[in-house]
Amino acid sequence: xxxxxxxxxxxxxxxxxxxxxxxGVTLVAMLADWWFARRALKDSLEVQA
Amino acid sequence: MSAQLRWTTFAAPSRFCALAAAxxxxxxxxxxxxxxxxxxxxxxxxxxxxTQGEAYRIIFIHVPAAWMSMVLYCAMAGWAAIGWAxxxxxxxxxxxxxxxxxxxxxxxxxxxxxxxxxxTWGTWWVWDARLTSELILLFLYLGYMALLAAVDDVxxxxxxxALLAIVGVVNIPIIYFSVRWWNTxxxxxxxxxxxxxxxxxxxxxxxxxxxxxxxAYAFAVVFTRxxxxxxxxxxDAEWVQALRKVVxx
Numbered sequence: 001x002x003x004x005x006x007x008x009x010x011x012x013x014x015x016x017x018x019x020x021x022x023x024g025v026t027l028v029a030m031l032a033d034w035w036f037a038r039r040a041l042k043d044s045l046e047v048q049a
Numbered sequence: 050m051s052a053q054l055r056w057t058t059f060a061a062p063s064r065f066c067a068l069a070a071a072x073x074x075x076x077x078x079x080x081x082x083x084x085x086x087x088x089x090x091x092x093x094x095x096x097x098x099x100t101q102g103e104a105y106r107i108i109f110i111h112v113p114a115a116w117m118s119m120v121l122y123c124a125m126a127g128w129a130a131i132g133w134a135x136x137x138x139x140x141x142x143x144x145x146x147x148x149x150x151x152x153x154x155x156x157x158x159x160x161x162x163x164x165x166x167x168x169t170w171g172t173w174w175v176w177d178a179r180l181t182s183e184l185i186l187l188f189l190y191l192g193y194m195a196l197l198a199a200v201d202d203v204x205x206x207x208x209x210x211a212l213l214a215i216v217g218v219v220n221i222p223i224i225y226f227s228v229r230w231w232n233t234x235x236x237x238x239x240x241x242x243x244x245x246x247x248x249x250x251x252x253x254x255x256x257x258x259x260x261x262x263x264x265a266y267a268f269a270v271v272f273t274r275x276x277x278x279x280x281x282x283x284x285d286a287e288w289v290q291a292l293r294k295v296v297x298x
Contacts, residue, residue, distance in 0.1 A: 009092075013103035018168050022107045022161040026114070029160075030266060033153045037146075037274040044280035 060139050062279040063288035069272035076269035083262035091255035098252075107165040108252070113260040115158040117267060118186060119221050121151035125193070126218045129211035139275075141207040142282065144214065145197060146275035150267050152190035159183055170234060178227035179235035182220055189217040203282065 012019045059065045091109040098105040125147040132141030162180065163173040174180065193210050200206035223230075228237050283289050 012106070013097070015102060015104040015168055018104055018164045019106050022110060022164045025160050026110050026157050029153050029157050033150055034266075034270050034273075036149065037270045037277065040277035041273050041280070044277045044284075 060137050062139050062142070062283050062286075065139050066276050066279050069276050073269050073272050076265045076272070080262050080265035080269060083258055083265060087255050087258035087262050090251060090258060095251040095255050096249060101169055104165065104168045105252075107161050109255050109259045111158060111161040111165055112256055113263045114154045114161065115183065116260060117263050118151060118155035118158050118183070119224060121147050121154060121267060122186060122190070122214075123218065123221060125151055126211075126214040129207075129214040133208055133211040133215075138282065139279065141211070142278040143271070143275050144207075144211065145278055146271045147267075148190055148194050148197075149274070150270050152187060152194065154263070154267075155183065155187040155190060159187065175234050177233045177235050178231040179224065179233050182224040182227050185220055186217075186224060189213070189220060193217070 010016055010020070059068055087109060091106060095106075097103055125144045128140045128147065129144035131137060132144060159180070162183075166175075167173050193213050196210045196213055197206050200209055227233060228235055280289060280292075
């Protein structure tokens with residue numbers, strides 16, 4: 001990487017928006033998928049009670 | 050006990066739920082460890098690409114997500130076909146459980162592809178054979194889920210959606226071979242069984258570790274959703290009634 005430290009890491013050689021935009025949306029999508037699955041399981045367990 | 054009997058052991062929703070509940074924490078642990086390892090190798094060890102600079106690091110989620118989108122579709126169609134052919138309840142439920150996660154990975158592959166395409170191709174999107182067939186895959190997942198939601202009768206819904214899933218499998222080889230069959234803007238296969246890898250070993254390692262992380266994630270979420278479906282559909286069964294005493298939520 002051309003820049004050192006955290007700012008260089010976040011900048012990603014000028015491609016930070018593209019790289020972190022990809023990882024950020026992936027994280028949100030995976031968390032949402034997990035959250036809906038977990039909520040469905042919780043709802044089914046509550047129905048039993 | 051024959052091999053066939055062993056395979057069918059977990060076809061019973063009660064046994065499947067017990068297996069899924071026991072394995073899910075381990076799958077999450079594997080997912081977490083593999084993700085940390087994959088990101089460390091991808092961002093800390095793998096070198097900067099000579100032509101694409103740092104932008105290439107999107108590959109560590111783009112390619113695994115694209116692979117998962119295709120593999121999960123095949124798994125979904127396979128379970129849907131088994132459920133249709135043998136009328137096995139758990140197989141249909143597994144197919145349903147896979148669909149949202151498969152759609153999510155397809156969306157991620159398209160999104161990260163667009164964000165990778167802009168700095169390298171100069172455009173977010175082209176109606177390229179690979180991109181278009183992957184978009185069709187997303188529509189197939191959404192269509193499958195919409196069809197399931199639209200039919201009130203569970204068995205009819207299972208059969209109708211299974212038919213759609215099975216027909217849609219024809220799109221998988223089209224996605225995979227699109228870069229060979231047509232002159233596309235998309236690059237060729239990242240990894241081939243028959244050819245030596247064209248990328249640095251650390252890049253390949255990070256990509257493969259992230260793929261295993263996505264596998265662990267997919268198993269964990271699909272098992273969670275399949276348990277929810279089984280508990281809903283089998284709510285009047287004895288094993289769910291027995292579970293009621295064990296899990297007084």
